Amino acid sequence: MTNRLTALLLLAVAAPAFAQDARFCPNRPSLGTSTCTTDPGRVLVEVSGVDWQRSPEDDGRADSYLFGDLQLRTGLDRRTEVQLSWTPIARYALRGEDGRVRDRVTGVGDVRLGLRRNLAGPEGEGFSIAVEPFVTLPTGAREIGRGDWSAGLVLPMSYDLGDWSVQFTGEADAETDESGTGRHTAYAGTLGLGRSLGEKWDAEVELALRRDDDPAGHETEALAAASLAYKVREHAQIDVLAVAGLNRTSPDVRLVVGGAVLF
Numbered sequence: 290m291t292n293r294l295t296a297l298l299l300l301a302v303a304a305p306a307f308a309q310d311a312r313f314c315p316n317r318p319s320l321g322t323s324t325c326t327t328d329p330g331r332v333l334v335e336v337s338g339v340d341w342q343r344s345p346e347d348d349g350r351a352d353s354y355l356f357g358d359l360q361l362r363t364g365l366d367r368r369t370e371v372q373l374s375w376t377p378i379a380r381y382a383l384r385g386e387d388g389r390v391r392d393r394v395t396g397v398g399d400v401r402l403g404l405r406r407n408l409a410g411p412e413g414e415g416f417s418i419a420v421e422p423f424v425t426l427p428t429g430a431r432e433i434g435r436g437d438w439s440a441g442l443v444l445p446m447s448y449d450l451g452d453w454s455v456q457f458t459g460e461a462d463a464e465t466d467e468s469g470t471g472r473h474t475a476y477a478g479t480l481g482l483g484r485s486l487g488e489k490w491d492a493e494v495e496l497a498l499r500r501d502d503d504p505a506g507h508e509t510e511a512l513a514a515a516s517l518a519y520k521v522r523e524h525a526q527i528d529v530l531a532v533a534g535l536n537r538t539s540p541d542v543r544l545v546v547g548g549a550v551l552f
Contacts, residue, residue: 311524314413315549316360318516318528319493321458321479322421322445325413326405327551329364336360337547342532344540349385353433355398356380358547368411372403372423381432396430403443410447418446427465436469454483456493467505475501491518511535524551 314325317335327333340355356378364370376398383392403423410417421443427434441462448455457480464475477499484492497512513535518528525548532543 311551312412313524313549313551315518315526315528317547317549318518318530318545319456319479319481319483320495320497320512320514320530320532321456321481322443323413324407324417324419324445324447324456325411326368326370326407326419327362327364329366331364332552333362333549334359334552335362335547335549337545340543340545340547342540342543345537346383349383349391350541352382352384354380358398362405368407370405372401372405372421374401374403375399376429376433379429379433383432392432394430394432396433397428399429399434400426402426413447414449416446416448418444420444435465437465437472439463439465439472441475452485454485456481456483464501464503467503471504473502473504475499475503489520491520492516508538509536510539512539521548525549 311328311331312325313333314323315333315335316323317337337355337358340358342353344351344353355376358376360372360374362370362372379396379398381394382390385391401423403421405419405421407417407419422440423443424440425435425438427437429435439462441460444459446457457478460477462475463472465471466473477497479495479497481493481495486492493516495514497510497514499510501508501510511534512532514530514532516528516530518526520526527548528546530543530545532540534540534542
């Protein structure tokens with residue numbers, strides 16, 4: 290009886306410590322990707338309340354809105370996690386030069402399934418690198434989804450320097466053609482510099498390049514981004530991301546507000 294009571298007391302003391310030590314490493318709000326993985330038995334929920342983007346078109350502009358853009362991550366072991374991403378509400382509006390809406394679509398987004406395997410530094414400290422293959426399923430509405438399946442490979446890496454960190458995310462995709470059938474290559478690189486601003490705040494600035502070799506027309510996007518995250522408690526944050534296009538083929542501006550919580 291005494292041994293059982295002792296064991297229960299030890300578990301009661303250890304449980305808060307286990308919860309306290311659980312890894313909390315959201316991808317958001319940056320353009321790049323985290324290298325660390327979610328602990329087994331835990332679920333990391335990342336969600337964008339609003340994600341708005343304005344892009345130039347040949348005869349006007351396009352506005353896209355994502356509401357409740359969601360990513361779920363859970364660990365299979367200490368170095369491996371699975372991911373599910375989906376947008377429950379998306380809206381696309383094409384406006385002419387006169388500002389009038391010429392086309393409007395509302396629907397759901399595509400489903401993305403991913404698997405991340407950390408190769409070094411699973412805690413995200415020091416040098417860390419991971420590999421993340423993924424596939425996108427065509428569940429989205431016209432002008433919102435890709436129209437066919439696509440797949441890719443993400444290679445995030447980072448180096449933690451204490452209050453400072455450097456991140457690089459490389460990506461290669463078999464992207465769906467603009468026609469909605471067939472695939473072509475696309476690849477991207479994102480370089481970020483992060484800074485811890487005390488126990489509650491984290492900031493990051495990034496530069497990103499993306500090359501899309503669609504048969505309908507090759508394009509290169511160049512982006513600059515700044516993000517800020519605030520920890521409301523140990524395993525929960527709210528955050529904001531602002532992105533600006535640096536060339537004519539890039540979106541003009543993007544603003545995202547959301548957060549993440551670990552269960």
